Amino acid sequence: MTARSAFARLSVRDLAQIAIFAALIAALGFPGALSLGASTVPITFQTLGVMLAGAILGARKGFLAVLLLLVLAAAGLPLLSGGRGGLVWFTTSPSAGYPYGWLLGVVVIGALTAWLLPRYPFWPALGATVLGGIVAVYLIGVPVTAINLGLPLWAAAVDSAKFLPGDLVKVVVTVLVAKQVHRAYPGLITPRRTAPVSLPAVDARA
Amino acid sequence: MIGLYRPGTSLLHRAPALLKLGLLAVAMVLVGLVADPLVLAGELAAVVLLYALAGIPPTAAWPQIGPILWILLFAVPVQVLVAGGSVEGWTTAGLMAGRLLVAVALAALFTLTTTVTAVLEAFQILLRPFHRWVDADRVGLLVALTIRCIPLVAEIVREVLDARRARGAQGSVVALAVPVVVRSLYAADAIGEALAARGLDD
Amino acid sequence: MSVSAAGIRFEGVTHDFDGQPVLRGIDLHLTERRIGIVGANGSGKSTLARMINGLVTPTGGTVTVNGLDVRRQAKLVRREVGFIFTNPDNQIVMPTVQEDVAFTLRRRGLDATEIAARTSEALDRFGLTDLAERPAHRLSGGQKQLLALAAVLVAGPSIVVADEPTTLLDARNTRLITGLLVSLTQQVIVVTHDLEVLDGFDRVIVVDEGRVVADDVPTTALAAYLSLLS
Numbered sequence: 001m002t003a004r005s006a007f008a009r010l011s012v013r014d015l016a017q018i019a020i021f022a023a024l025i026a027a028l029g030f031p032g033a034l035s036l037g038a039s040t041v042p043i044t045f046q047t048l049g050v051m052l053a054g055a056i057l058g059a060r061k062g063f064l065a066v067l068l069l070l071v072l073a074a075a076g077l078p079l080l081s082g083g084r085g086g087l088v089w090f091t092t093s094p095s096a097g098y099p100y101g102w103l104l105g106v107v108v109i110g111a112l113t114a115w116l117l118p119r120y121p122f123w124p125a126l127g128a129t130v131l132g133g134i135v136a137v138y139l140i141g142v143p144v145t146a147i148n149l150g151l152p153l154w155a156a157a158v159d160s161a162k163f164l165p166g167d168l169v170k171v172v173v174t175v176l177v178a179k180q181v182h183r184a185y186p187g188l189i190t191p192r193r194t195a196p197v198s199l200p201a202v203d204a205r206a
Numbered sequence: 207m208i209g210l211y212r213p214g215t216s217l218l219h220r221a222p223a224l225l226k227l228g229l230l231a232v233a234m235v236l237v238g239l240v241a242d243p244l245v246l247a248g249e250l251a252a253v254v255l256l257y258a259l260a261g262i263p264p265t266a267a268w269p270q271i272g273p274i275l276w277i278l279l280f281a282v283p284v285q286v287l288v289a290g291g292s293v294e295g296w297t298t299a300g301l302m303a304g305r306l307l308v309a310v311a312l313a314a315l316f317t318l319t320t321t322v323t324a325v326l327e328a329f330q331i332l333l334r335p336f337h338r339w340v341d342a343d344r345v346g347l348l349v350a351l352t353i354r355c356i357p358l359v360a361e362i363v364r365e366v367l368d369a370r371r372a373r374g375a376q377g378s379v380v381a382l383a384v385p386v387v388v389r390s391l392y393a394a395d396a397i398g399e400a401l402a403a404r405g406l407d408d
Numbered sequence: 409m410s411v412s413a414a415g416i417r418f419e420g421v422t423h424d425f426d427g428q429p430v431l432r433g434i435d436l437h438l439t440e441r442r443i444g445i446v447g448a449n450g451s452g453k454s455t456l457a458r459m460i461n462g463l464v465t466p467t468g469g470t471v472t473v474n475g476l477d478v479r480r481q482a483k484l485v486r487r488e489v490g491f492i493f494t495n496p497d498n499q500i501v502m503p504t505v506q507e508d509v510a511f512t513l514r515r516r517g518l519d520a521t522e523i524a525a526r527t528s529e530a531l532d533r534f535g536l537t538d539l540a541e542r543p544a545h546r547l548s549g550g551q552k553q554l555l556a557l558a559a560v561l562v563a564g565p566s567i568v569v570a571d572e573p574t575t576l577l578d579a580r581n582t583r584l585i586t587g588l589l590v591s592l593t594q595q596v597i598v599v600t601h602d603l604e605v606l607d608g609f610d611r612v613i614v615v616d617e618g619r620v621v622a623d624d625v626p627t628t629a630l631a632a633y634l635s636l637l638s
């Protein structure tokens with residue numbers, strides 16, 4: 001494989017899916033886009049978008065969708081929930097680790113989902129989404145909070161626990177949505193188990 | 207692409223984005239090393255001066271700084287507790303809070319004085335050494351396509367919400383999210399087809 | 409290019425999708441300036457139109473445009489054939505009006521001054537100059553379809569294919585877009601439900617259940633289409 005580009009073998013349809021999911025994650029951060037009624041738990045629906053990107057587009061396209069959104073937000077577009085944007089949220093903010101956690105999380109969810117398709121059984125899918133959408137995200141998010149606030153790790157972990165109930169709801173929503181979407185729109189992720197031995201691509205381009 | 211940018215003509219607005227990005231990185235490191243409250247106070251004053259120089263009222267930075275102050279309300283007492291409530295504990299906590307404030311205010315200033323286009327161009331220059339792996343054209347296309355898709359998806363979300371209201375249904379989040387995702391995927395198909403029709407098939 | 413190669417030629421074209429036949433035994437030679445394709449939903453008429461620019465490749469048979477095979481020379485074919493979709497929202501791929509018109513030209517590798525000149529010329533021609541910097545999503549439905557048309561024509565295709573271009577428009581904008589399509593110097597092929605769009609056309613093809621069931625001057629073909637409906 002030539003190292004021409006991470007994008008080289010993406011079709012125009014893949015490009016459009018990546019862009020539309022990046023846009024979807026942004027739209028889920030808009031105020032009033034969706035609400036869970038009178039919830040006292042701080043919920044940002046953007047993490048739902050991140051989990052959906054992994055569970056629906058798979059590791060590679062999902063990663064690129066999240067990356068694209070983050071690059072635009074870092075560049076100063078107010079695309080993070082609550083209209084936030086700019087380098088602050090990727091560097092010195094106490095929550096600066098979470099965007100990087102999203103990038104890891106979407107890859108974990110995407111890779112594990114490829115193993116679970118086409119059946120996509122509920123409990124394993126739930127486990128995969130918890131692993132990517134919560135464990136992987138917090139794995140980077142919590143230590144960065146500790147570093148940026150100069151706190152011991154346990155204190156940062158306690159602080160982040162307030163997001164846990166909301167994140168668990170989002171995991172369940174992701175699995176239920178992904179199940180239906182994969183049925184309505186098959187072929188988004190190539191299942192790992194049934195994938196034929198991949199042949200060298202016939203590609204005349206340099 | 208306006209974003210969080212505050213139009214202006216100050217030196218800070220006119221300085222090249224890449225230079226500002228470099229200075230910001232250096233400043234972040236220096237601020238992180240400060241251990242003397244007096245030096246920190248000087249830096250805070252410098253930040254206020256920089257905002258004045260840019261002609262940006264510090265209130266413009268509030269949406270970015272505000273949420274962090276809330277976290278400090280939690281973090282400062284915890285830090286003092288961890289240090290056993292000693293005077294050093296308070297000093298450490300105060301230094302931490304001050305460093306965070308300076309760093310956040312500086313990063314916010316960068317965002318407020320630099321257009322999105324300029325930042326993206328700076329990113330592109332930083333990516334140049336990696337051109338073997340990252341195709342700048344494709345990245346540019348994806349960025350533009352995403353900005354185009356945001357109103358499109360927002361419209362889809364609005365229509366699905368309206369349809370739910372029209373039916374008087376109080377469906378679950380799942381019942382809302384499925385049509386949003388499926389319609390977004392169909393829109394992606396149509397956009398992919400349009401890209402191909404307009405000559406982007408390589 | 410030999411004379412016989414000119415125009416659009418379908419030879420023994422069949423198309424299947426998911427194992428279901430969509431088109432069967434299509435043989436056509438399209439040379440007239442104004443050609444309409446009509447048929448019910450699911451008749452295969454949109455697939456037929458998409459084959460002209462290689463968006464759909466036939467399962468069997470060949471489609472050639474001015475002698476170019478749409479399967480093997482899709483890239484060249486797409487320079488000849490501009491395509492207008494039903495929903496301009498999905499056709500507009502760039503954030504602002506001007507960027508979207510320039511997009512097609514940028515793909516051609518033209519230099520910046522040439523792109524700027526041709527873009528402003530196209531914006532002017534379609535009355536979009538005042539909207540050049542406007543985000544595309546803020547345009548009205550009619551303006552969006554105008555933008556789609558401008559973005560296609562700026563690249564100078566010799567054929568324009570439009571797939572139900574007026575379905576989402578009101579009566580006034582339907583007349584505007586139809587008038588523009590008819591006034592083009594290019595060969596124009598319009599897929600439509602709206603028979604008024606076909607006023608002044610040279611030839612109408614009626615597609616039903618994947619086959620061409622009538623192919624004649626508009627009055628005769630449309631009479632066949634109406635009897636098919638009743």
